Amino acid sequence: MKVIKAQVLGFCMGVRRAVDLTIAEAQRAAKKNTPVYTLGELIHNPKVLGDLSALGVSAVKELPENCGYCSVVIRAHGIDPAAEKSLREKDCHIVDATCPNVKVSQLTAEEFIRAGYCLFIAGETSHAEIIGIMGYAVAAEEGKRNSPFFCEVIGNVKEAGKAAKKLYSINNNAKTALLGQTTISEKEYDEIGEAVRLFFPNLEIIQTICSATKERQNALRELLEKADAVIIAGGKESANTQHLLVIAKESGKPCALAEDSSQIPKEFLKYETIGLCAGASTPDSIIEEIEDFLGNF
Numbered sequence: 001m002k003v004i005k006a007q008v009l010g011f012c013m014g015v016r017r018a019v020d021l022t023i024a025e026a027q028r029a030a031k032k033n034t035p036v037y038t039l040g041e042l043i044h045n046p047k048v049l050g051d052l053s054a055l056g057v058s059a060v061k062e063l064p065e066n067c068g069y070c071s072v073v074i075r076a077h078g079i080d081p082a083a084e085k086s087l088r089e090k091d092c093h094i095v096d097a098t099c100p101n102v103k104v105s106q107l108t109a110e111e112f113i114r115a116g117y118c119l120f121i122a123g124e125t126s127h128a129e130i131i132g133i134m135g136y137a138v139a140a141e142e143g144k145r146n147s148p149f150f151c152e153v154i155g156n157v158k159e160a161g162k163a164a165k166k167l168y169s170i171n172n173n174a175k176t177a178l179l180g181q182t183t184i185s186e187k188e189y190d191e192i193g194e195a196v197r198l199f200f201p202n203l204e205i206i207q208t209i210c211s212a213t214k215e216r217q218n219a220l221r222e223l224l225e226k227a228d229a230v231i232i233a234g235g236k237e238s239a240n241t242q243h244l245l246v247i248a249k250e251s252g253k254p255c256a257l258a259e260d261s262s263q264i265p266k267e268f269l270k271y272e273t274i275g276l277c278a279g280a281s282t283p284d285s286i287i288e289e290i291e292d293f294l295g296n297f
Contacts (some may be wrong), residue, residue, distance in 0.1 A: 001271065001272060001273070001274060001294060002272060002273045002274070002276050002278065002292045003268070003274050003275075003276055003295050004223060004226055004227055004274070005272075005275075005276045005277075005287075005291065005293055006216070006219040006220055006222070006275065006276065006278070007221045007222065008212075008215040008218075008219040009073075009216065009233075009276075009278040009282070010278055010282060010283070010287055011278050011280065011282070011284070012187045012210065012212035012213075012280035012281075013095070013099075013100075013212065014076050014100060014101060014102070014212070014280075015031070015043050015076055015095065015099075015100030015280055017076075017099070018042055018043060018073075018076040018097035019042070019043070019052075020077060021073065021097045022036070022038065022042055022052060022073050022095070022097060023052070023097055024058060025071050025073060025093075025095050026052070026055040026056055026057050027055070028071075029056070029071045030055075030056060031072075031289055033193030034069055034071060034072065035056070035058065035067070035070045035071070036056055036057045036058070036070065036071040036072075037057070037058050037059070037060050037063060037067070037070060037071070037072050037073070038052075038057060038058070038059045038060070038063055038072075038075050038100040038133050038164050039055075039060065039061070039063075039072065039073075039074065039075060039079060039083075039087075040055075040059060040060075040061065040075055040077070040128055041059045041075070041237075042059065042073065042075045042076065042097070043075070043076055043235075043236040043238075043281040044149075044236075044237040044239070044241075044258075044281055044287075045234065045238065045279075045281045045282060046235060046259055046279070047260070047283055047284065047286055048105060048283055048287065049258070050116075060280060062162070062258065063087075063090070063092070063103050065074070065107065065228060067090065067092060069091055069092065069093075070092045070093070071092065071093045071094075071095060071163060071222055072087055072094050073090050073094075073095045073097050074085070074087075074094065074095065074096045074097055074098055075097060075098075076098065076099045076102065077096055077098075077102060077127070077128035077129040077132065077137050078098040078099070078101070078102045078103065078128070078129055078132035078133070078215075079098070079128075079132050079135075080132050080134075080135030080136075080286055081106075081135050081136055082135060082232060083135070083269065092178050095161035098132075099182070099210075100132075101208075102129055102132070102182055102208045104208070105129075105133050105179055105182060105208045106132055106133050106136040107136070107142070108168045108179060108206055108208065109121070109133045109134075109136045109137045109151075110137065110139065110140040111140075111153065112137075112177045112179075113137045113140035113141050113149075114140045114177060115175075117174075117175045117176060117177045118150035118151070118167055118171070118174045118176050118177075119137055119150065119151040119152075119176075119177055119178075119179065120151075120152060120154055120160070120163060120164070120176065120177070120178045120179070120192075120196055120203075121133060121134065121137075121151065121152070121153045121154070121178075121180070121181075122153075122155075122160070122178060122179070122180040122181060122184055122188070122189055122192045123153060123155065123180060123181030123184055124153075124181065124239065125153045125155065126153060126234075127178060127239060129181055129182065129183075129239075130153055130181055132149075134151065134153065137151040138151070138275065148170060148171070150167055150170070150171075150174070150235070152166075154165075154192060154196075155193055156188070156192070157188075159194045159217040160192040160195035160196050160257045161195045161196075161198070162189075163196075164195065164196040164198065164199040164200060165186065165199060166212045167200075168199040168200070169198070172199075173215035174200065175202075176196065176200045176202070176203045176204065177203065177204040177205075177206060178192070178193055178196060178203055178204070178205045178206065179206050179208050180192075180206075180208050180209055180241065181208075182208060182209060183209075183210065183213050183240035183243060183280075184209060184213075184243065185217060185219065185240040185243045185246065185247065186209055188243075189209060193205045210215075212280050213240055213242055213243070213280065214278060216240070216244060216277065216278075216279070217243070217244065217247055219277060220244055220247055220248060220275075221222070221247065221251075223275040223276075223277055224247075224248065224251045224253055224275065226273065226275065227253070227271075227273050227274060228253070228254070228271040228272055228273045228274065229253055229254035229255065229256075229268055229271045229273075229274055229275070229293070230248050230253055230254070230255045230256075230274070230275040230276070231255070231257075231258055231264060231268065231274060231275070231276050231277075231279065231290060232244050232245050232248060232255065232256070232257045232258070232278065233257075233258055233276065233277070233278040233279070233282050233286055233290050234257065234259070234278055234279030234281065234282040234286075235259055235279065235281060235282070235286050236257060236259060238279045238280075238282075240279045241257065241278075241279030241280075241282070242257075242283070244277060244279060254267075254268065255269070256268060258290060259286070260286055260290070261289050261290050261292075261293035261294075264293065264294070266291065268292075269297045274294050276290060276291055276294070
């Protein structure tokens with residue numbers, strides 16, 4: 001069996017930065033015997049989360065009571081500004097590991113709302129990144145304008161059409177802008193933009209898709225032309241990894257998502273050429289493990 005790796009794979013800049021900051025904080029806190037928490041999972045990869053747990057880092061939805069003098073890491077996906085303010089009012093050490101690209105999206109949403117725009121956000125309503133961006137929009141709106149506040153998350157083309165129609169019925173002359181989750185596929189983002197433009201031709205589409213996301217998606221498309229089947233290495237809860245899986249499925253080639261080598265379907269071992277790509281939160285160790293496993297057949 002021949003294994004072909006995608007030209008771009010593994011940790012992106014934002015993930016590597018978040019992991020490095022968290023490891024450094026865990027090492028610092030260990031010397032003082034103080035706990036380290038992340039608000040939610042730092043990134044969506046079970047191997048990395050297990051390694052961080054071994055260093056004493058706990059992922060929690062809410063901080064425990066009497067957590068003074070603990071360390072709190074704001075994960076790569078960012079956080080709602082109201083939640084961050086609440087954190088800073090506690091006696092804890094805060095490490096902001098928000099991905100710089102996500103931070104740009106947060107501040108852009110804030111800027112557009114303050115400028116009187118109605119905002120569409122393309123992404124998953126329940127995703128931490130979207131919750132944070134929405135939080136910045138809401139915070140910018142408070143006490144700012146007399147006109148109705150409009151900021152809606154749209155997950156697909158159908159939802160985009162409904163949201164645009166809703167706004168059109170309220171204000172057909174509204175200034176509008178579209179932001180996207182940094183991990184959304186470029187094709188899906190373009191389609192959502194076109195759906196909104198049917199109602200608002202002057203829609204401003206802000207290119208918030210992370211370059212690392214685009215690079216991995218393009219690398220996968222190139223890989224699909226060379227391989228009989230494709231394995232996508234990454235966490236099942238990772239949005240960018242799931243988008244890679246969607247692209248692979250659309251190609252018609254056999255494909256599967258695997259968090260480690262044990263999850264590779266047995267039928268994939270019959271192919272002569274296997275392509276291997278990975279999400280932006282997949283560590284090198286997992287990529288190497290899967291490559292070695294496939295290479296033995």
